[in-house]
Amino acid sequence: MTVLPFTPPVLPDEAEDSPLRSVSTAVAVLDCFTDSPELGATKVAARLGIAKSTACRMLAALAAGGLLEKAGSGRYRLGLRLFEYGQLAVDRLLLREVAMPVLGELRETVRETVQLGVAVGTDVLYLERLETEGAGLRFRTDYHRNPAHSSSIGRVLAASDPSLTMAILERGLERRTPFTVVDPRRWRQTLVQTREQGYATCRDEYDQGWSSIAAPILTGASGRRRAVAAVSVVGSTSRVLGPRKPALVQGVRRAAERITVALERATS
Amino acid sequence: MTVLPFTPPVLPDEAEDSPLRSVSTAVAVLDCFTDSPELGATKVAARLGIAKSTACRMLAALAAGGLLEKAGSGRYRLGLRLFEYGQLAVDRLLLREVAMPVLGELRETVRETVQLGVAVGTDVLYLERLETEGAGLRFRTDYHRNPAHSSSIGRVLAASDPSLTMAILERGLERRTPFTVVDPRRWRQTLVQTREQGYATCRDEYDQGWSSIAAPILTGASGRRRAVAAVSVVGSTSRVLGPRKPALVQGVRRAAERITVALERATS
DNA sequence: GGGCATCGTTCCGGCTTCCGGAACGGCAGG
DNA sequence: CCTGCCGTTCCGGAAGCCGGAACGATGCCC
Numbered sequence: 116m117t118v119l120p121f122t123p124p125v126l127p128d129e130a131e132d133s134p135l136r137s138v139s140t141a142v143a144v145l146d147c148f149t150d151s152p153e154l155g156a157t158k159v160a161a162r163l164g165i166a167k168s169t170a171c172r173m174l175a176a177l178a179a180g181g182l183l184e185k186a187g188s189g190r191y192r193l194g195l196r197l198f199e200y201g202q203l204a205v206d207r208l209l210l211r212e213v214a215m216p217v218l219g220e221l222r223e224t225v226r227e228t229v230q231l232g233v234a235v236g237t238d239v240l241y242l243e244r245l246e247t248e249g250a251g252l253r254f255r256t257d258y259h260r261n262p263a264h265s266s267s268i269g270r271v272l273a274a275s276d277p278s279l280t281m282a283i284l285e286r287g288l289e290r291r292t293p294f295t296v297v298d299p300r301r302w303r304q305t306l307v308q309t310r311e312q313g314y315a316t317c318r319d320e321y322d323q324g325w326s327s328i329a330a331p332i333l334t335g336a337s338g339r340r341r342a343v344a345a346v347s348v349v350g351s352t353s354r355v356l357g358p359r360k361p362a363l364v365q366g367v368r369r370a371a372e373r374i375t376v377a378l379e380r381a382t383s
Numbered sequence: 384m385t386v387l388p389f390t391p392p393v394l395p396d397e398a399e400d401s402p403l404r405s406v407s408t409a410v411a412v413l414d415c416f417t418d419s420p421e422l423g424a425t426k427v428a429a430r431l432g433i434a435k436s437t438a439c440r441m442l443a444a445l446a447a448g449g450l451l452e453k454a455g456s457g458r459y460r461l462g463l464r465l466f467e468y469g470q471l472a473v474d475r476l477l478l479r480e481v482a483m484p485v486l487g488e489l490r491e492t493v494r495e496t497v498q499l500g501v502a503v504g505t506d507v508l509y510l511e512r513l514e515t516e517g518a519g520l521r522f523r524t525d526y527h528r529n530p531a532h533s534s535s536i537g538r539v540l541a542a543s544d545p546s547l548t549m550a551i552l553e554r555g556l557e558r559r560t561p562f563t564v565v566d567p568r569r570w571r572q573t574l575v576q577t578r579e580q581g582y583a584t585c586r587d588e589y590d591q592g593w594s595s596i597a598a599p600i601l602t603g604a605s606g607r608r609r610a611v612a613a614v615s616v617v618g619s620t621s622r623v624l625g626p627r628k629p630a631l632v633q634g635v636r637r638a639a640e641r642i643t644v645a646l647e648r649a650t651s
Numbered sequence: 652g653g654g655c656a657t658c659g660t661t662c663c664g665g666c667t668t669c670c671g672g673a674a675c676g677g678c679a680g681g
Numbered sequence: 682c683c684t685g686c687c688g689t690t691c692c693g694g695a696a697g698c699c700g701g702a703a704c705g706a707t708g709c710c711c
Contacts, residue, residue, distance in 0.1 A: 135444035136668070137698070138409045142448030145468060152475045156659055166700045171660060176403035180410030188707070189659045193472035195503055198510070200413065201469020202527045204461035207420045235449075235463055242466070259470045404697065405669070424688055434671045439689060456678080457688045654711090661704075669697075675690075681683085 137173075140165065144173045145182065145193075153190045210332070210344055211242050213377040218245055218346065221370040225363055227350040229370075230327075232268040233343065234279055235260070237286045239269045247350070264288045264302060265295050267317035267329035268345040274309040275331060275342040294319040314364055319352055326352040328363050330371035334378060346371045405441075408433065412441045413450065413461075421458045478600070478612055479510050481645040486513055486614065489638040493631055495618040497638075498595075500536040501611065502547055503528070505554045507537045515618065532556045532570060533563050535585035535597035536613040542577040543599060543610040562587040582632055587620055594620040596631050598639035602646060614639045 133139045140163070147159050160170035174191050177183040181196035205211055214231050222229045222245045231243040239261045263269025264283050273280045280303075288297040296302045309315040314330045327349040331342035348355060348363050355363060408431070415427050428438035442459050445451040449464030473479055482499050490497045490513045499511040507529045531537025532551050541548045548571075556565040564570045577583040582598045595617040599610035616623060616631050623631060 133444050133447040134669085135405060135409075135440050137403060137405045138441065138444040139448065141403075141406045141409065142445075142450065145448075148468075149471060157657080167658090168660080168662095168701080169699060172402050172698085173406065175660090176406040177410075180407065180413075182410065192475065193468055195472060195501070195508060195510075197465060197471075198469035198473045199503075199508060199527060200416075200461055201466035201472075203417060203465075204463060204469075205466045206527075207460065233463070235467075240463060240467060242463075259467060259474075402698085425686085435687085436672080436689080436691095437670060440669085443689090652711105654709105656707105656709080658707075659705090662702090663700105665699095667698075668695100670695090671693100673691090676688090678685105678687085680685090 140169070141173055141177060144170070144177060148183075148191075148193050153186055153192045155190045205242055208242070209381055210374075210378065213381055214332070214344075214346070214374045215243065217370050217373050217377070218243060221346065221348070221366055222247065225348050225359075225366045227348050227354065227363070230268065230347045230349060232266070232272075232329075232345055232347065234263060234269070234272045234276070237263050237279070237283045239263050239266045239272070242344070261321060262286075262289060262291075265291050265317065265320040266347075267315045267327040267349075268347045270305055270309050270315035270317065271329045271331045271345040272342050274306045274315065275333075275340070280306065291321050292319055292323040294323065296320060314368055316356065318356055324352055325349060326355045328355060328360070328367050330364075330368040331375075332371050332378065333375045334382075344374075346374065408437070409441055409445060412438070412445060416451075416459075416461050421454055421460045423458045473510055476510070477649055478642075478646065481649055482600070482612075482614070482642045483511065485638050485641050485645070486511060489614065489616070489634055490515065493616050493627075493634050495616050495622065495631070498536065498615045498617060500534070500540075500597075500613055500615065502531060502537070502540045502544070505531050505547070505551045507531050507534045507540070510612070529589060530554075530557060530559075533559050533585065533588040534615075535583045535595040535617075536615045538573055538577050538583035538585065539597045539599045539613040540610050542574040542583065543601075543608070548574065559589050560587055560591040562591065564588060582636055584624065586624055592620055593617060594623045596623060596628070596635050598632075598636040600639050600646065601643045612642075614642065 143163055144159055147154055147162055151158075156167055156171040156174055159165075159174065160167040163170065174183060178185050178191060178194070181194045183191045184194040186192050210233075211231065218229050218231055226247055228247045229245050230241050232239045232241045234240070241259050241261075261269065263273060263279070265288075269283070273283055284299055284302075288295070288299065288302055290297050296305060305315070314328060316326065316328050318326045327347045329345045329347035332344040332346065333340045334343045335341050346367055348367050411431055412427055415422055415430055419426075424435055424439040424442055427433075427442065428435040431438065442451060446453050446459060446462070449462045451459045452462040454460050478501075479499065486497050486499055494515055496515045497513050498509050500507045500509045502508070509527050509529075529537065531541060531547070533556075537551070541551055552567055552570075556563070556567065556570055558565050564573060573583070582596060584594065584596050586594045595615045597613045597615035600612040600614065601608045602611045603609050614635055616635050
């Protein structure tokens with residue numbers, strides 16, 4: 116039997132400060148499914164450090180609620196009700212609502228994949244991704260979350276949020292490619308540059324050959340403006356950071372600015 | 384104070400047979416947010432028939448897990464982690480994976496909004512919706528779930544699943560427009576017709592002025608084929624059920640068939 | 652094909668932890 | 682300023698949960 120690629124017990128770390136232990140455990144059980152598409156009671160129990168019987172009951176209870184689904188022979192997977200809840204959650208986001216049409220136009224203009232992302236912990240969560248329609252090389256689309264330090268959106272968000280910057284540094288700058296900026300000083304320097312320029316770039320740092328440009332969507336009074344989200348254009352490095360770069364930068368910045376204004380108008 | 388449009392206590396009905404009461408309650412709390420975007424402890428407690436303190440703890444625990452988020456002044460809303468889980472759930476669906484490219488081509492062909500839906504209880508849940516790109520009237524996009532009886536996808540699914548048919552009839556055929564088929568006999572007749580034709584239509588039954596055509600995605604051995612999902616084209620009634628109807632029917636059927644074949648190939 | 656290892660599920664006693672009522676603090680409206 | 686209303690906290694009683702072990706089923710390997 117091979118060594119499990121699993122991260123050891125997650126539960127003791129994050130469930131310590133919350134009441135309702137069984138609910139916390141249930142959430143931890145759900146978390147197990149972010150890494151593995153299908154899990155059984157034994158593996159869940161092992162990963163969380165709980166009794167097998169407890170894991171079994173948790174799985175059954177979550178399945179009864181539709182958050183999990185039973186996939187033959189006692190294995191479980193994430194349930195469709197989660198998809199439903201997730202859609203509801205994001206539909207109710209004013210940000211996404213006002214951003215959507217602008218993103219659509221941006222894609223038309225730049226003819227590359229465009230993204231809308233926010234910070235979740237030290238990661239970037241992509242709320243929307245409109246893929247390029249061209250037949251060119253497609254960006255891989257099989258993730259919805261990235262470490263923030265190796266993402267242009269993450270850089271834009273961190274540039275205006277000192278606490279996010281600290282959290283990212285504390286977690287550590289994990290190397291993904293030979294080009295990932297892993298030196299804290301150099302990484303901070305990229306934030307300085309981002310603030311000066313008003314946009315961020317990310318060259319080959321997450322997936323070699325792929326780069327992106329991002330600009331911030333701001334909110335708050337003019338004195339205390341902060342980035343709540345960011346728009347980015349992503350594509351092969353030669354297409355994004357080559358001769359078209361100035362045009363893409365302008366497109367991304369304009370789109371972000373338009374969303375910022377639309378947000379202000381909608382919330383006032 | 385106005386009469387609440389809330390359905391009275393949901394919890395006693397569905398949490399009776401499951402162990403882990405607090406987990407069941409937590410799921411019921413989540414369910415409250417399908418109707419209302421934001422809720423506080425008092426309203427949740429009233430709706431579920433639990434103590435205010437219990438509701439408060441539930442909300443706090445769910446928020447600690449990221450399933451809910453605190454929206455200033457003690458109100459809560461669905462959290463982004465749900466979006467993440469939901470994306471994972473649907474990304475891992477083989478059905479969606481093989482259907483996506485076909486749906487894209489179908490939209491190109493018919494130049495209308497196309498949908499992919501499955502049955503969840505007596506509703507249709509839309510796993511994917513590609514909106515028409517044209518500048519024409521857009522179908523409203525603010526829902527992800529429909530009563531199955533007034534949907535062409537629901538009709539297709541019910542036509543091949545007697546137990547779904549029964550469940551829908553037991554729940555009752557709610558009238559949504561003057562054209563909604565609410566007579567059980569007539570509704571059953573539409574299923575017969577669906578089986579004969581191999582596709583279903585729905586004219587002005589959910590939103591007046593909007594109609595759809597759906598065809599089934601089948602699975603299982605040739606003897607026991609059953610619809611697991613369906614593809615549909617939706618647009619204004621004149622565009623969908625007018626002169627273009629034969630072309631749209633053919634397009635939808637071909638797409639559904641291609642997905643069926645692709646699914647078989649992928650699972651064998 | 653048979654035996655074995657593994658896994659999911661069930662049962663039960665001890666006790667952890669959760670529930671409900673009441674009191675506290677903050678907020679908004681009168 | 683006062684008065685509801687609401688979210689949160691505290692506490693005792695007890696209900697429901699946890700963990701270990703036994704059961705039944707599944708699937709793998711020989």
